[in-house]
Amino acid sequence: MVCGVLAKAGHAQTAEDSIKVRELRVLAEEKADAGDYRYAANILDRALEIDSLDFMLWLRRADIEEKIDGSQDAIYFISRAGLLDSMRAEPYNRASIYYSARGNIEAGVALINKALSLTTIDSVRVGYLVNRGAVYIQGNDLDNAIKDFQAALKLDPTDYAARNNLAATLGRVGRDYEAIEQFKKLKAVTQDTAFELLGIAVNLGLCYSDIDSFEQSLHYFDLALSINPDEALAYSNRSSTLRKLGRLDEALENINKSIALYPANSYAYMYLAEIYFDQGLVKEGCRTLDYADSIGFKQQYGEKTEELRVKHCQ
Numbered sequence: 001m002v003c004g005v006l007a008k009a010g011h012a013q014t015a016e017d018s019i020k021v022r023e024l025r026v027l028a029e030e031k032a033d034a035g036d037y038r039y040a041a042n043i044l045d046r047a048l049e050i051d052s053l054d055f056m057l058w059l060r061r062a063d064i065e066e067k068i069d070g071s072q073d074a075i076y077f078i079s080r081a082g083l084l085d086s087m088r089a090e091p092y093n094r095a096s097i098y099y100s101a102r103g104n105i106e107a108g109v110a111l112i113n114k115a116l117s118l119t120t121i122d123s124v125r126v127g128y129l130v131n132r133g134a135v136y137i138q139g140n141d142l143d144n145a146i147k148d149f150q151a152a153l154k155l156d157p158t159d160y161a162a163r164n165n166l167a168a169t170l171g172r173v174g175r176d177y178e179a180i181e182q183f184k185k186l187k188a189v190t191q192d193t194a195f196e197l198l199g200i201a202v203n204l205g206l207c208y209s210d211i212d213s214f215e216q217s218l219h220y221f222d223l224a225l226s227i228n229p230d231e232a233l234a235y236s237n238r239s240s241t242l243r244k245l246g247r248l249d250e251a252l253e254n255i256n257k258s259i260a261l262y263p264a265n266s267y268a269y270m271y272l273a274e275i276y277f278d279q280g281l282v283k284e285g286c287r288t289l290d291y292a293d294s295i296g297f298k299q300q301y302g303e304k305t306e307e308l309r310v311k312h313c314q
Helices: 015-033 037-050 055-066 074-084 090-101 105-117 122-138 142-155 160-172 176-189 194-210 214-227 232-244 248-261 266-278 282-294 297-301 304-312
Strands: none
Touching: 015 037, 015 055, 037 055, 055 074, 055 090, 074 090, 090 105, 090 122, 105 122, 122 142, 122 160, 142 160, 160 176, 160 194, 176 194, 194 214, 194 232, 214 232, 232 248, 232 266, 248 266, 266 282, 266 297, 266 304, 282 297, 282 304, 297 304
16 A cells, blocks of 8 residues: 555664665565566565665656556655655656656656756766657657657767657658658667567658658568568558558458457558458448547547548448
């Protein structure tokens, strides 16, 4: 229980107390690694009863709380860390992530601004600029997001998250050639892990499709699928490119594979509806648009389904 943490609050004064806190932290991490977050939380509460002045322990307790389904109490533990030292930046960064994840973009921006004002360490500022850019994206302020990712890259041109997010955001605002340039730079500095290359390949495929370089687009989607044959987003976006080329049977095959792998992806159903319309299957297309909206397309992505409905379903 959150309110129970304060019952025996006090700073660890003895070697025995310090050893006990370390042991509890190790045990908590073992439980967290096993996915038993409630048990891990209870163990860290016991550690905080012994030593309530451990700044990082409060933040770790907040991390664990965020992983407990349905809990909204992480902000309490973040605040306790902030009370220990109001001039340290990290609690403001964590609070920004907490509030922006719950849709409070204004608070998210204000808190990350405070975090940035409290640190001059370049490596830390890079992370905070990337985080603020992500908050701006949540608020659909893509121009400021781009500025933050660019500022982060001035401090560290090798930062993967900053360049990846910059490239993706440039693509979202239609600056596809710049996005391609950034993704290629990202590919040049990546550590060649499968996960990183997979994301780069999918994004390059999208960008090339947007500028009608369809064969190049298919090349990168094929590269993504060679890395992970079960990558649902590669199949769905490959399907869209094939549709643009008029290869409707292949497009339908790819979108069905994507949906089988990731049935909750509302965008895939919008792509499927477009294929149906191109095939002259209007009723099937309209029903598919309705299903896409029923699982969140309009809420997540805007009015594209409505535009298709006006065009084909009236």
